[in-house]
Amino acid sequence: MKLQCDVEVVSRMLPSFGLKSRGRGTRAVLSIGKHPDKTSPRCHIYLVICTSKDRAGAKYKLKDNIEKFFTWFVDEGKATVRLKEPAVDICLSKADSNSLKSFLSAARLASRGDESSSLPLSTLTPVRSRDVEQPKRKLSIVSKKDYPLTSSFPSSLEQLQVSYCKLSRVDMRMLSLKALRRLDLSNNHIRRLPATIGDLGCLSELVLHNNHLEAFSEALCLSTLQQTLQLLDVSQNRLRRLPPRFSQLRHLVHLKLDDNALVCLPFHIGRLSRLRLLSAAHNQLTALPADFRRLSLENLDLFGNPFVQPGPLDHTLRLSFPLTLQETASRAVASLRIPYGPHLLPAQLCQDLDLAKTCDCGGVCLGSYVQTAVSMNLHQVSHTVVLVDDMGGTHAPVLQYFCSLSCYSLFLDQDLQRGGR
Structure with a gap:
């Protein structure tokens, strides 16, 4: 039985010496398995904690040696195992909740001395260095030669930038990164977006600057992005229109539409009540939608659009x-x-x-x-306005x-x- 998580081993003797624990875990692999005892012909069941500094692992006997389990926050991937000898608390965090529950169940059985075949035991061997590395949260690829062709992206990624790689489509491997919060695919050759981008339930920033996009799918406007997307940058593309239900992306705060071929803005743009920064410079806008009056912005840039000033009876x-x-x-x-x-x-x-x-x-x-x-x-509608034209108009x-x-x-x-x- 193995478990990957952050571990801190805290001695209960520290307070008696006027010391405190550092309160910070280390990435580790925990295993439960048998190990021969030199003083006895029997094999005892141990809990082994392997870290990058100690890949062979520190061993703790389990039978009749667990004083208590603290599992109030097990659904959040946290738990503590209190041992009798030595007098330490093994604090676990950042674990998969289901794996953690299975691991604690196995530790409880081992503590009771259950050595039946139902107890999932592991081979107690040194772990590989990559197994105890901290999960990678951020990855930036800005060259085609660095783009992974055979290996997958780390599943723990929260920020991913892939730029200047001449991608013609969104790699489906990116769409399995469920923890992803920021996806930057700027400066590529992407023509269309798959609807499955909307399945990235944590995505708050989507940057598609300088691609070949010709349309923004209405399916994306009806996906979970309605609840998560706060920044959208589709500047320097080939968009002529945005879908009627674009205003469903009601958590948008920053919207960049510069340097496209837009002939109109979304009809119900005023429903974007959280929008604070809107940039749509250098498009083909001749007028703004009626709903535009409902916006409350901090910064607005509409420079370089061929606005037609209305006549009194037009x-x-x-x-x-x-x-x-x-x-x-x-x-x-x-x-x-x-x-x-x-x-x-x-x-x-x-x-x-x-x-x-x-x-x-x-x-x-x-x-x-x-x-x-x-x-x-x-x-x-905006506190700061970039001039609409070279004549200083607002x-x-x-x-x-x-x-x-x-x-x-x-x-x-x-x-x-x-x-x-």
């Missing part, structure tokens, strides 16, 4: 008289917040409902509306929708009144 008229039955029903579903989904409605209709537009009157419209744009000072056009001609006419009258003051 508008797009897409009204139908009378409203179609589909439009009327869709407005009712959106206004009353009636649950819907592909199991209830056609997929296209679900997508239309996802992009429902809000009128100034508070009403909702889908396919029948009047669209115009108004100029907005970007300081209304204004940009924001789309606005109206569910009827009467609402649009009221807006024009109010706009004229403001202009006359």
Whole structure:
């Protein structure tokens, strides 16, 4: 029986000498097995603790020698075994909880003197140095010649950078790293992202700067990334649009979209309530979505976009008289917040409902509306604003929708009144 974990052996005699333990464990391999006794023909069962400094291991007899088990935090991979002789506490931490429970069960049986075949024993031999190394948390590969072709990535990785390796796709071996918090695949040739990136349940930072991405999958927006992703960098790619449900990534704090070919920002971008840094410079944006007004940012960069400053009567008229039955029903579903989904409605209709537009009157419209744009000072949504153009401007056009001609006419009258003051 073997167990890999951090171990600290604490003598209970230390306080009597006015000393304290260092309170820090060492990576070790624990084994339970038989070892011949020179003073007796019988083989006794020992607990052996092997570390990088002592690969042969320190041996502790188990039979009738365990005073107590402390297992309050065994589900967190922590436990303590108190021995009678010598008077030490063996403190275990950072262990797999299931393996730890099995190991403690075997130690309990050995302490009782059970030597039946059901007791899983190991061969007590010196361990390999790699077995007692500290788990690797961070790995950076910035050259193709250093990229592992046959060996796997350490399963303990929390940060992984693979850059300048000319990767054309995401290596599936990376997607098995369940502890991964930051994945940096910048400066490669990746064209698409597998939906299984969304299975990385701890991923909070995803950096894809300077690749060949042409789309960002909607499946990623509906994955566990909704709860974990805080930083997303897809700058210097080939993106033209982001999926309608991009706003489901509601834990985003930092979003970099620079140097793509984006013609619009996500329709419901205002739902990203935690977003504080947004950079979308050098794209093809001519106007911002209406929901943009709801953002509360610390830093905003929209420099180098071909924004078209709106004229007083510029508008797009897409009204139908009378409203179609589909439009009327869709407005009712959106206004009353009636649950819907592909199991209830056609997929296209679900997508239309996802992009429902809000009128100034508070009403909702889908396919029948009047669209115009108004100029907005970007300081209304951000503390710091990078100038929109070389002329020193901080204004940009924001789309606005109206569910009827009467609402649009009221807006024009109010706009004229403001202009006359």
